[in-house]
Amino acid sequence: MSVRWSALVLGAALGPLIVHAQTSASGILLSDIKTIFGFGDSYSATGYTPALGVSNFPGYGNVREIPKSGRWVWLQYLSQLGTDGDIALYDLAASGAVVNNSISTPLSLIPAFTDQVDTWINYFEQPMGQAIVTSQVSWEANSTLFAVWFGINDAGSASGSGNSVSPQLSGIFDSYNRSVAQLYAGGARNFLILGVPPMELAPSVAQAGDPTTSLYGDNADAVNEALSNFVDTFPTVYPEARISLFDTQPFFSTIIASPETYGFMDSTTDCVAYSLITNQPDLTLPVCEWPMSQYVWWNSYHPTWAVHRLLATVISQVLSPPTTTSAAPSGPSTTSGTESVVPSTVIPTTSLSSEPPASSTSGSTSFSGSGQATGSVAPTQSAGSSPTSGATRAGGRTDGVVVALAVGVALAVGGAGGWALVAL
Numbered sequence: 001m002s003v004r005w006s007a008l009v010l011g012a013a014l015g016p017l018i019v020h021a022q023t024s025a026s027g028i029l030l031s032d033i034k035t036i037f038g039f040g041d042s043y044s045a046t047g048y049t050p051a052l053g054v055s056n057f058p059g060y061g062n063v064r065e066i067p068k069s070g071r072w073v074w075l076q077y078l079s080q081l082g083t084d085g086d087i088a089l090y091d092l093a094a095s096g097a098v099v100n101n102s103i104s105t106p107l108s109l110i111p112a113f114t115d116q117v118d119t120w121i122n123y124f125e126q127p128m129g130q131a132i133v134t135s136q137v138s139w140e141a142n143s144t145l146f147a148v149w150f151g152i153n154d155a156g157s158a159s160g161s162g163n164s165v166s167p168q169l170s171g172i173f174d175s176y177n178r179s180v181a182q183l184y185a186g187g188a189r190n191f192l193i194l195g196v197p198p199m200e201l202a203p204s205v206a207q208a209g210d211p212t213t214s215l216y217g218d219n220a221d222a223v224n225e226a227l228s229n230f231v232d233t234f235p236t237v238y239p240e241a242r243i244s245l246f247d248t249q250p251f252f253s254t255i256i257a258s259p260e261t262y263g264f265m266d267s268t269t270d271c272v273a274y275s276l277i278t279n280q281p282d283l284t285l286p287v288c289e290w291p292m293s294q295y296v297w298w299n300s301y302h303p304t305w306a307v308h309r310l311l312a313t314v315i316s317q318v319l320s321p322p323t324t325t326s327a328a329p330s331g332p333s334t335t336s337g338t339e340s341v342v343p344s345t346v347i348p349t350t351s352l353s354s355e356p357p358a359s360s361t362s363g364s365t366s367f368s369g370s371g372q373a374t375g376s377v378a379p380t381q382s383a384g385s386s387p388t389s390g391a392t393r394a395g396g397r398t399d400g401v402v403v404a405l406a407v408g409v410a411l412a413v414g415g416a417g418g419w420a421l422v423a424l
């Protein structure tokens with residue numbers, strides 16, 4: 001069974017930003033999630049490398065990788081939005097990663113999805129993964145989310161060499177499918193898949209102009225279409241699993257088109273000075289026109305932490321309990337009819353989801369390991385600046401309407417403290 005749904009409504013009035021969340025058609029609820037395994041590229045990478053220590057967050061000593069956002073990436077923020085404290089995050093994403101190094105223009109020293117899955121099998125697949133054997137990690141299928149965000153570099157490497165990605169798509173998605181199958185075989189049952197953002201709007205691409213810009217756009221669209229087709233076939237192949245596809249295009253397009261609505265002052269340029277500094281989220285440099293947090297772009301190809309934080313917030317709403325509101329004034333109509341109040345701005349998202357049949361036993365498949373869970377996630381470690389200026393999570397739910405966060409500064413980070421600076 002699969003349900004296509006749309007309409008996550010993000011409205012901003014003056015003052016607080018109000019997030020109206022739509023039914024989570026996938027059946028995945030963030031409130032049930034205790035562990036997240038992340039797979040992806042620089043839009044998700046934290047530098048975490050289990051070879052440096054399974055509980056070594058976010059990868060101290062791994063000088064190759066720091067979050068490319070000036071602070072954290074979306075998975076780190078998402079992992080703080082669990083209901084019972086932090087969610088344990090094991091994020092295997094690596095900057096520059098593609099789905100399969102043999103297919104996309106090889107950056108073959110960088111672990112692709114295929115390699116990240118191998119690492120996951122080695123350390124986390126139960127019952128024999130190293131981290132399980134050493135009792136460092138315990139996770140259960142029904143409370144574990146597999147977050148997968150690939151395609152930016154598959155599309156981008158084709159675009160960068162002036163080619164269409166289309167001839168490679170069937171190979172890429174054969175491999176993608178095999179990697180997902182490996183995760184499923186290892187016990188993965190909840191998948192959150194993210195699509196390729198409108199990379200043609202990133203400063204470095206936008207500045208290039210056509211035909212480069214349109215090629216980036218076309219290749220992103222092509223990958224997203226293949227991704228959507230993959231997710232379509234998913235329920236028949238993996239009836240016991242759940243999947244939610246989050247289309248990042250409307251999220252980015254809306255913020256870029258109306259930055260001020262979301263607390264940003266600049267959505268088209270980056271200030272190079274900020275991209276040389278990390279973990280100082282509230283930095284304001286005189287050489288830049290705005291504080292770092294008011295730029296959509298941290299560098300010419302990567303969004304700031306503030307965008308990542310907003311993305312995590314929106315995704316947390318997608319993974320929230322179904323709303324049963326009937327008090328839904330005139331908003332845009334949606335396929336499910338459970339829509340909520342619409343203030344001024346709408347970020348439509350498209351999500352293709354599947355739920356296991358009611359009789360499915362997916363919820364009871366247990367892969368619990370032998371040891372106690374560890375994995376309290378990085379954000380609580382170390383000293384440094386406080387995460388976001390006085391940010392508090394002011395979330396509350398009423399009638400399916402989730403009232404969250406104030407624009408710009410209050411998009412919530414629960415933990416205090418940053419983590420050590422690692423040089424670029």
Ligand SMILES: *[C@@H]1O[C@H](CO)[C@@H](O)[C@H](O)[C@H]1NC(C)=O
Pocket residue numbers: 100101102103114171174175176178179
């Ligand atoms: C990666 O791509 C190559 C070339 O198409 C293929 O032979 C290989 O099986 C793929 N790897 C995985 C794990 O799917």
Ligand SMILES: *[C@@H]1O[C@H](CO)[C@@H](O)[C@H](O)[C@H]1NC(C)=O
Pocket residue numbers: 173174177178181229230233237
């Ligand atoms: C994915 O692999 C399964 C077998 O593991 C196959 O049945 C299915 O058709 C594949 N899906 C795609 C989109 O290739």
Ligand SMILES: *[C@@H]1O[C@H](CO)[C@@H](O)[C@H](O)[C@H]1NC(C)=O
Pocket residue numbers: 032140142143363364365366
């Ligand atoms: C997950 O499965 C375990 C073991 O079957 C069960 O005890 C637990 O309640 C389940 N949790 C959820 C959120 O369904």
